[in-house]
Amino acid sequence: DQQVKQNSPSLSVQEGRISILNCDYTNSMFDYFLWYKKYPAEGPTFLISISSIKDKNEDGRFTVFLNKSAKHLSLHIVPSQPGDSAVYFCAASDRGSQGNLIFGKGTKLSVKP
Amino acid sequence: EAGVTQFPSHSVIEKGQTVTLRCDPISGHDNLYWYRRVMGKEIKFLLHFVKESKQDESGMPNNRFLAERTGGTYSTLKVQPAELEDSGVYFCASSALVASPLHFGNGTRLTVT
Numbered sequence: 559d560q561q562v563k564q565n566s567p568s569l570s571v572q573e574g575r576i577s578i579l580n581c582d583y584t585n586s587m588f589d590y591f592l593w594y595k596k597y598p599a600e601g602p603t604f605l606i607s608i609s610s611i612k613d614k615n616e617d618g619r620f621t622v623f624l625n626k627s628a629k630h631l632s633l634h635i636v637p638s639q640p641g642d643s644a645v646y647f648c649a650a651s652d653r654g655s656q657g658n659l660i661f662g663k664g665t666k667l668s669v670k671p
Numbered sequence: 672e673a674g675v676t677q678f679p680s681h682s683v684i685e686k687g688q689t690v691t692l693r694c695d696p697i698s699g700h701d702n703l704y705w706y707r708r709v710m711g712k713e714i715k716f717l718l719h720f721v722k723e724s725k726q727d728e729s730g731m732p733n734n735r736f737l738a739e740r741t742g743g744t745y746s747t748l749k750v751q752p753a754e755l756e757d758s759g760v761y762f763c764a765s766s767a768l769v770a771s772p773l774h775f776g777n778g779t780r781l782t783v784t
Contacts (some may be wrong), residue, residue, distance in 0.1 A: 560713070592772060601675070601762055601775030602714070647714065656769045657704055658727055661714040 561585045562650050564662035571669050577635040579665050581648030584629065588650040592659065593622060593633045596645045605646075606633070638669045673697065675776035677763050683782045689751040692779045694763030696745070702726075702766045703746050704773060705738060709759040717761075720746060721769075753783045 563582045571577045579593075589610040594602035608615040608622045608631070615622050621634045635642055645666045649659040676695045684690050696703045705717040717736070718728040722743035731738070735754070740746040750757055760780050764773035
């Protein structure tokens, strides 16, 4: 039973436009959420995180929004660039097991020039 | 700063054989993690070391898997005997603090035939 779900396996966006990647979770004990980016043949690279005491965190072109009541988070990339093309993983953990990340299956983002 | 390094990058073995994967974490990182991604599925936690001690091994699939981290530096993950369902990409990650984002290596792709 998946506790972290990324329901869109892929997303295609035009360069310069906004990319919105979505993630839903079921475990109300999760209090820390992360987004990782992965290129082929490489390991996941940390992108941005958010704790459950916040509803938004921004870092440059990347913003993560958390809606606790809906158990939903999203990653916004604006403006999107061709180099952003990668697989994006949503991950979550709870305070008691912070190193044990629960990952979604990932969304493959393609940014077209 | 050198990243997390994993060896080998690929391994092809026959069912019943033994394979040992190695991970060198970022220098100074006490926390070391093993994760696995089986084809088409999400990245799943296997275990977490703090220095040389196993903090959480709840994700280890069965007793055919043995992880060690002697001396609290590099870690090995041995699969003995390997089964077909063990095929996948094994990722190692490290972090300075438990609450810090994980730094992943590029993974070892294991194929059991």
